[in-house]
Each structure stands twice: as structure tokens, then as C-alpha cells.
Amino acid sequence: MTAIIDVDRLSFSFGSGVLVQPVLKDVTIAIRQGEIVLITGPSGSGKTTFLTIIGGLRQAFHGSVKVLDQQLVNSDEQVKIKVRQQIGYIFQQHNLLKSLTALQNVSMTLEMGNTLTEQQRLERSAQMLTAVGLGDRLHYKPDQLSAGQRQRVSIARALVGQPKIVLADEPTASLDKQSGYEAVSILKQLAKESQTTILLVTHDYRILDVADRVVELEDGVIKAV
Numbered sequence: 001m002t003a004i005i006d007v008d009r010l011s012f013s014f015g016s017g018v019l020v021q022p023v024l025k026d027v028t029i030a031i032r033q034g035e036i037v038l039i040t041g042p043s044g045s046g047k048t049t050f051l052t053i054i055g056g057l058r059q060a061f062h063g064s065v066k067v068l069d070q071q072l073v074n075s076d077e078q079v080k081i082k083v084r085q086q087i088g089y090i091f092q093q094h095n096l097l098k099s100l101t102a103l104q105n106v107s108m109t110l111e112m113g114n115t116l117t118e119q120q121r122l123e124r125s126a127q128m129l130t131a132v133g134l135g136d137r138l139h140y141k142p143d144q145l146s147a148g149q150r151q152r153v154s155i156a157r158a159l160v161g162q163p164k165i166v167l168a169d170e171p172t173a174s175l176d177k178q179s180g181y182e183a184v185s186i187l188k189q190l191a192k193e194s195q196t197t198i199l200l201v202t203h204d205y206r207i208l209d210v211a212d213r214v215v216e217l218e219d220g221v222i223k224a225v
């Protein structure tokens with residue numbers, strides 16, 4: 001089976017001239033559809049940079065990065081947009097809009113380039129919030145939710161568009177052990193049901209067992225753990 005994410009000798013640097021700082025060095029990794037891969041490694045080792053390149057949020061120039069059969073290295077904006085539309089993102093900070101309810105935050109994602117009616121968007125969003133255990137919190141705003149509940153809203157928001165890939169950058173960082181584990185378990189369960197691929201960056205050794213595979217990024221170089 002072909003890889004849904006296929007990275008071959010990717011190198012990436014910040015800066016230029018004497019200030020050039022190599023961040024990713026000849027990174028090669030292939031990830032299959034439905035696989036859950038955790039990336040760990042020291043602070044500054046390039047994890048977030050790697051995730052943003054895979055997600056079409058940052059341009060790379062050296063090597064090959066094929067995501068959903070699109071080449072992202074030296075790609076034009078249209079290619080990156082096409083890839084981004086098939087990816088769900090979860091960040092360390094939940095990034096929910098404070099003035100919107102949980103339901104509105106999730107359904108917003110479906111407004112872009114979608115053919116659903118508003119009623120269908122709301123129904124699908126309510127279903128997804130119910131799936132993450134927030135069926136009784138649909139009309140709560142972020143401030144009225146706990147940190148763990150907010151992160152579950154973020155998970156619902158990332159999954160509601162039925163993405164092929166979910167990219168998560170330290171999604172449990174602001175959560176205690178129990179809610180962190182719960183959030184990631186829910187993410188895993190929903191992803192397995194729909195064969196969604198997950199690439200998740202974490203420092204959190206307590207959640208490593210949800211992974212199919214753990215890789216370590218150290219000083220810009222990938223190592224299998």
C-alpha cells in the first residue's frame with residue numbers, strides 16, 4: 001500500500017547566509033493510511049517545523065514531501081490549499097473562538113467550501129461533539145468549559161470535516177494526566193473508525209501507548225524508538 005505521507009530526504013533551514021540554522025536534516029519517513037504516529041523529542045528538535053511542512057503551512061525547498069499524493073516541496077499555493085482542505089489540525093492551545101459556542105466553533109469549519117446546508121452542518125457538528133462526550137455542552141462557550149472539555153471541542157472541530165489526516169501539536173500539554181489520556185483515546189477511537197491518519201507531536205510519555213509507532217526527532221534527525 002502506498003504511503004499517505006511520504007517524506008524523502010527532507011531538509012529545512014531557517015534564516016540565510018551566516019545566520020542559517022539547519023532544523024530538519026535528511027528526514028525520511030513513510031506513514032500509511034490509518035496509522036497513528038507519535039513524534040517525540042527534545043525542545044527545539046524541529047517537531048513543530050516538521051508538522052507545519054507536512055500540513056502545507058510552511059514551504060520546504062529540499063527533498064520530497066508527498067502528502068495525499070501531492071508534492072509539497074517547491075509547491076505552489078493551490079497545491080498547499082488542496083492538501084490543507086483534507087487535514088484537521090489540533091494545537092496545544094485550543095484556538096477556539098471565545099464568543100462562539102462549542103457547536104458554532106465546530107460547525108464553522110464546515111462553512112468553507114462545503115455544500116452542506118446550515119442545518120446539516122449543525123447536525124453533523126452536534127454528532128461529533130456528542131462523540132467526544134460533549135453532547136450536553138453544545139451551547140457552552142469556551143470560558144464555561146474545562147481545559148479538557150475545550151480540548152475535546154478542538155478534537156471535534158478537527159474531525160468534523162472528515163479529514164484524511166489529523167496533525168496534532170502537543171494536544172495534551174495543558175491537560176492533567178487523566179484528561180490528556182482521555183482526549184487522546186477519544187481521538188484514537190474516532191480516527192480508527194474512519195481510517196484517519198494521525199501524526200501527533202508530544203512530550204507526554206503517558207500517552208505513548210496509543211500509538212502504532214513512535215519516532216523520535218533529535219536535532220533534526222528522525223530515529224525509530
Ligand SMILES: Nc1ncnc2c1ncn2[C@@H]1O[C@H](COP(=O)(O)OP(=O)(O)OP(=O)(O)O)[C@@H](O)[C@H]1O
Binds near residue numbers: 046047
Ligand atoms: N519562525 C522561526 N524562525 C527562525 N527560527 C525558528 C522559527 N521557528 C522555529 N525556529 C527554530 O527552529 C528550531 C526548531 O523549532 P521547532 O519549533 O520546530 O521545535 P520543536 O521541536 O517543536 O520544539 P518544542 O518541543 O519546544 O515545541 C528551534 O531551534 C527554533 O529556534
Ligand SMILES: [Mg+2]
Binds near residue numbers: 047049
Ligand atoms: Mg513545538
